[in-house]
Amino acid sequence: MKVGFIGLGNVGGKLSGSLLRNGTALWVHDLNPDFVAQKVALGAQDGGTPAQMMQDCDALITCLPSPEASAAVLAEMMPHVGPGKIWMEMSTTDAQEVKRIGAQVIAAGGAAVDCPVSGGCHRADTGNISIYAGCDRPTFERILPLLTLMGRRVLHTGPLGSASVLKVMTNYLATANLLTLCEALTVMKAAGMDLGTTFEAISISSGTSFVHETESQLLLSGSRDVNFTMDLVQKDIGLFQKLAETHAVPLEISPLIIEMMRDGQRRYGAQAQSDRMIERLEEATGLDIHAPGFPDALIDDEPEERGYEVHPNR
Template identity: 80%
Template sequence: MKIGFIGLGNVGGKLSGSLIRNGVDVAVHDLNPEFVAAKVAAGARDGQSPAQLMQDCDAVITCLPSPAASAAVVTEMLPHVGPGKIWMEMSTTDAEEVKRLGALVAEKGGAAVDCPVSGGCHRADTGNISIYAGCDRATFERVLPILTHMGRRILHVGDIGVASTLKVMTNYLATMNLLSVCEALTVMKAAGMDLGVTYEAIAASSGNSFVHETESQLILSGSRDVNFTMDLVQKDIGLFQKIADDHGVPLELSPLMIEMMSDGQRRYGIRAQSDRMIERLEEATGLSITAPGFPTELLDDEPEERGYEVAVRR
């Protein structure tokens, strides 16, 4: 299959890199010509435009920062969609919007796949990230070989839109975990605990999590650069709150978390790194939540392997 890839930012740049590295025929497009040039130098082709990519490729992947950006790109591609063409949405987006756009693609005879990723930029860089795929089974079988070059664990979740719903749920949980880790580390520092020991105590306990094993290290090293900005966090947790509102679920933690993140944006900037939320507590207490020996960037030490479909318990 010939693959088009639109959106070469923090996540898309790494996902497209996995395709290129594994010998897939890839053409790329981004509003930043430097991103395109870097991928062309690595072995991709310059796709010129979304419209041209849909004409030239069997499947076109989008990995973009907002639902509005995806809608604009799909609108440009639609005149060139027909039988056999596939649009694969790897952005974190609104489920209703991806279903709306997917229906437009289907009306033209094409197929749509809702396939966001989860697991951090460092795992996107090595092809070890997890991918949810929402589409009919026949389309899933067509795109699975492509997905297994970008991700380790591939979960077919059902119809289009389901993957986006699950993805915003996981980002809600990750953000909640980040804020609780910030509080836990600060309280332990105030109580006189060694933060290196504290990190290992959490990692060996029932309080451990993916967020702790990754983002806590960046907090403690002082880098606070997880390659995920507060505006993206706000988009995702806002989408989760919208799902709750649409279904009449009265949440208590979610609105508080949104306000905490808004305060972080007011202090440090709309697009500040999300791990800088620890600095709210450092400023309030006068403590430095840092410790020696922790990395300033995350590296995936899991060897790259071809991905596989995750079996669902029935």
């Protein structure tokens, strides 16, 4: 299968790297020519334009920063969609938008999948990230070999759009967890607790989580660089809030999280790293939320293995 990959940023660059590392015939495109050149040096082909890539490739993956960016790229590719072509949307996007565009792909004879990832850039870099896939079962079985090169655990979530619904939910939970960890660490520091001991206490307790095991280390080391910016967080939690409003669910915590992140953007910039939210509390209290012995960057030390399908309980 010839595969095209459009969007070689923080996540897309790593996912496409896993495909290359595992011998996939890959064509690439990005608005940044340096990103394209890096992948060409590793064995990819310069795809030229999205339209040309849809002509040349069997499966075309997009991993872009916004629904608008994906829509613009798909508009270029649509004249060349036909039987046998697969569009795979790996961006975190609006479920209704991916269904709208996907319907056009399907009407033209192609197949459409929303397959966002979850687990952090460090796991995307090693092929150990998790992947959700929303599509019909025959399409899922066609693309599963590709997905298991990019991710360790692959979940078929149901029809097109279902994966995007689940993904914005997980990003909402991750953001809520980040903000509560910022508060917990600051309160522990104010109470005179050693922050290294606090980290271990959380890790072995009912309060632990994936976010704690990863991002708390970056909070305490002071690097505060999780490769995920506040504007992307705001997009994702906004999509979750929109989903709740669409289904008339009166959320209380979600609007507060959105406003807290807006405040973080006002203070540090729209594209500041999301972990800098801890600095709001440092400024408010005068406390220094750092501890020795924590890494400046996350490294996935789990050996890379071929991924597999996760089957939900029924």
